[in-house]
Amino acid sequence: MDLKARVRVLHERLHQYNYEYHVLDNPSVPDSEYDKLLHELIEIESQHPELKAADSPTVRVGGEAQSTFEKVRHDTPMLSLSNAFNETDLRRFDQRVRDAVGEVEYMCELKIDGLAVSLKYVDGRFVQGLTRGDGTTGEDITENLKTIHAIPLTLKEPISFEVRGEAYMPRQSFLRLNDEKEKKGEQPFANPRNAAAGSLRQLDSKLAAARKLDIFLYSINDFTELDATSQSEALAELDQLGFKTNPERMNVKTIDDVLAYIDKWTSERDTLSYDIDGIVIKVNAIEHQEEMGFTQKSPRWAIAYKFPAEEVVTTLEDIELSIGRTGVVTPTAILTPVHVAGTTVSRASLHNEDLIHERDIRIGDHVVVKKAGDIIPEVVKVILDRRSDDAQPYRMPTHCPSCGHELVRIEGEVALRCINPKCQAQLIEGLKHFVSRQAMNIDGLGTKIIEQLYHHHLIKDVADIFYLEKNDLLPLERMGEKKADNLIKAIEKSKSQSLEHLLFGLGIRHLGVKASQVLAEKYDTMERLMQVTEAELVEIYDVGEKLAQSFVTYMSNEDIQKLIQKMSQHHVNMTYTGQKSSQIDGHPDFKNKTVVLTGKLEQMTRTEASQWLKNHGAKVTSSVTKSTDLVIAGKDAGSKLTKAETLGTPIWNEQDFIDKQNEIN
Numbered sequence: 001m002d003l004k005a006r007v008r009v010l011h012e013r014l015h016q017y018n019y020e021y022h023v024l025d026n027p028s029v030p031d032s033e034y035d036k037l038l039h040e041l042i043e044i045e046s047q048h049p050e051l052k053a054a055d056s057p058t059v060r061v062g063g064e065a066q067s068t069f070e071k072v073r074h075d076t077p078m079l080s081l082s083n084a085f086n087e088t089d090l091r092r093f094d095q096r097v098r099d100a101v102g103e104v105e106y107m108c109e110l111k112i113d114g115l116a117v118s119l120k121y122v123d124g125r126f127v128q129g130l131t132r133g134d135g136t137t138g139e140d141i142t143e144n145l146k147t148i149h150a151i152p153l154t155l156k157e158p159i160s161f162e163v164r165g166e167a168y169m170p171r172q173s174f175l176r177l178n179d180e181k182e183k184k185g186e187q188p189f190a191n192p193r194n195a196a197a198g199s200l201r202q203l204d205s206k207l208a209a210a211r212k213l214d215i216f217l218y219s220i221n222d223f224t225e226l227d228a229t230s231q232s233e234a235l236a237e238l239d240q241l242g243f244k245t246n247p248e249r250m251n252v253k254t255i256d257d258v259l260a261y262i263d264k265w266t267s268e269r270d271t272l273s274y275d276i277d278g279i280v281i282k283v284n285a286i287e288h289q290e291e292m293g294f295t296q297k298s299p300r301w302a303i304a305y306k307f308p309a310e311e312v313v314t315t316l317e318d319i320e321l322s323i324g325r326t327g328v329v330t331p332t333a334i335l336t337p338v339h340v341a342g343t344t345v346s347r348a349s350l351h352n353e354d355l356i357h358e359r360d361i362r363i364g365d366h367v368v369v370k371k372a373g374d375i376i377p378e379v380v381k382v383i384l385d386r387r388s389d390d391a392q393p394y395r396m397p398t399h400c401p402s403c404g405h406e407l408v409r410i411e412g413e414v415a416l417r418c419i420n421p422k423c424q425a426q427l428i429e430g431l432k433h434f435v436s437r438q439a440m441n442i443d444g445l446g447t448k449i450i451e452q453l454y455h456h457h458l459i460k461d462v463a464d465i466f467y468l469e470k471n472d473l474l475p476l477e478r479m480g481e482k483k484a485d486n487l488i489k490a491i492e493k494s495k496s497q498s499l500e501h502l503l504f505g506l507g508i509r510h511l512g513v514k515a516s517q518v519l520a521e522k523y524d525t526m527e528r529l530m531q532v533t534e535a536e537l538v539e540i541y542d543v544g545e546k547l548a549q550s551f552v553t554y555m556s557n558e559d560i561q562k563l564i565q566k567m568s569q570h571h572v573n574m575t576y577t578g579q580k581s582s583q584i585d586g587h588p589d590f591k592n593k594t595v596v597l598t599g600k601l602e603q604m605t606r607t608e609a610s611q612w613l614k615n616h617g618a619k620v621t622s623s624v625t626k627s628t629d630l631v632i633a634g635k636d637a638g639s640k641l642t643k644a645e646t647l648g649t650p651i652w653n654e655q656d657f658i659d660k661q662n663e664i665n
């Protein structure tokens with residue numbers, strides 16, 4: 001037999017055995033048979049590298065190490081879910097659903113505690129896998145994902161689409177990994193989720209391969225590719241295509257059934273071989289999902305019930321005060337270190353004076369601590385029975401612990417504030433904010449360096465950062481030639497950031513990331529922003545009165561004008577260089593139109609068609625309803641076309657669509 005044909009046979013068999021073992025959990029051959037064939041293939045590929053395909057089963061063992069992960073924009077954003085913490089939240093969700101679309105069926109799924117990933121398939125081949133990142137842009141971790149055996153490299157059908165799911169580390173792999181780490185004297189991972197995250201961020205995919213990760217797929221981002229009309233059908237189709245989905249899912253009719261499902265898994269979660277942190281409830285019918293739509297952050301048709309957080313008892317040793325960028329004084333509880341939900345906790349924010357008094361928190365108390373949303377430590381309550389007789393109620397200081405200026409409580413605010421504009425703690429916090437990721441994003445300029453630069457009188461305000469030279473940096477602690485070079489480079493690079501970053505970095509009260517973007521885009525230059533009036537600003541949808549006022553006050557301050565000028569002299573970019581929404585907003589013919597693609601397209605793929613439509617502002621949905629504005633019907637279109645005809649929805653054939661594209665492009 002010629003070698004090519006042998007390679008094909010090996011591919012087929014290995015893919016099949018891999019699928020039986022890792023997806024179906026039902027191997028038909030002993031492991032030794034798999035290993036034998038795999039080694040044969042590795043041998044052939046090493047002698048004849050030209051025969052090694054991108055989806056060869058040998059890629060599972062990992063390949064060349066990479067130097068970085070490329071950042072890639074998601075075709076459609078990876079959203080998150082809104083949370084429910086109790087029965088009331090769930091009943092409210094159910095009410096909202098029924099108010100919107102009437103009686104529905106729900107799909108209950110386990111909420112896998114891992115990392116969301118998005119897998120892209122083109123013509124049935126796995127081509128790219130991304131992390132969620134910030135939801136808009138993720139990192140390309142394709143090579144690491146290929147080492148997860150449950151991810152099919154080729155599908156049983158040549159379709160092109162994106163499928164999303166949760167990569168996770170099974171408990172057994174986690175225990176073994178930590179065992180090995182401890183034997184080597186390394187720090188063990190806090191929990192399987194962190195271990196999974198760490199593994200997927202290995203630049204060397206051989207290391208990722210050794211970590212034994214697994215995956216459950218739970219959604220597709222474009223229903224036009226499949227025939228499914230519901231979440232349950234979509235999952236069944238994913239099964240058919242060779243993916244691994246979670247078998248514990250269940251369709252139910254009422255919210256009481258949902259509660260029963262939650263009860264069951266609350267008591268049985270420990271019997272699973274992987275961690276879950278809650279239950280996800282989804283409206284089953286795609287038609288209903290589309291009717292309900294999305295908020296900015298999450299679908300309205302789904303909710304995540306989170307299991308109650310673990311609570312532990314520890315002592316509160318002290319209350320530390322810190323001054324924020326705007327002068328707000330925040331008290332922090334210093335705790336005797338205690339293990340909770342996978343990590344050691346030794347500090348917890350107490351937020352403000354009112355909270356300390358409401359919960360009557362005193363130094364020396366035994367307190368109950370949990371992690372809110374399983375991330376942020378919180379002091380839940382004091383155990384009064386264990387309080388010592390001499391514990392005194394806590395009193396906030398009257399003067400700023402940093403500059404000694406008197407603290408004030410502004411009417412209507414719970415916060416205590418230092419209003420000294422020259423307060424050192426505030427200035428340092430302002431500098432940290434200026435260089436932070438969403439602001440000027442100056443890599444390497446961390447807290448320690450900023451504090452040193454400030455104390456060495458090298459920077460007093462944000463503009464001074466741009467005057468720094470390598471020789472200023474070298475005398476700092478733990479600063480070498482290379483680090484100094486990199487820092488200067490990062491500062492230089494930040495000068496060309498688009499205007500919204502600078503605007504956000506200035507730390508203007510009430511001005512967040514979103515409004516910075518809106519203002520920079522609308523006014524284009526700092527010069528125009530410095531002349532804008534309050535009346536003009538409040539007209540803008542995303543700008544409220546408070547922001548309008550604080551913005552104009554800020555810009556009319558002479559010191560600020562000098563500061564901006566100082567930056568401008570150092571060639572800090574003062575213009576908007578990002579994309580204009582008018583460019584992304586779409587074409588008037590498609591903007592906000594709901595379009596359904598059906599039937600077989602011959603001159604483009606469905607994904608291309610749907611991407612083009614989305615780029616031009618349309619919403620592409622899968623079922624024809626009264627709110628559908630246009631149906632594009634390819635060859636052999638079926639029931640969707642008939643439905644459009646009965647509803648009188650405008651219908652185009654592929655050529656009509658191509659003509660329109662040509663007209664616009």
Ligand code: IVH
Nearest residue numbers: 079080081109110111112116166218280304
């Ligand atoms: S559906 C629009 N289903 O939970 C988001 N998510 O808080 C659709 N997760 O980012 C997500 N198990 O990482 C969905 N069965 C499941 C899930 C699940 C775990 C994670 C996922 C998501 C987060 C939402």
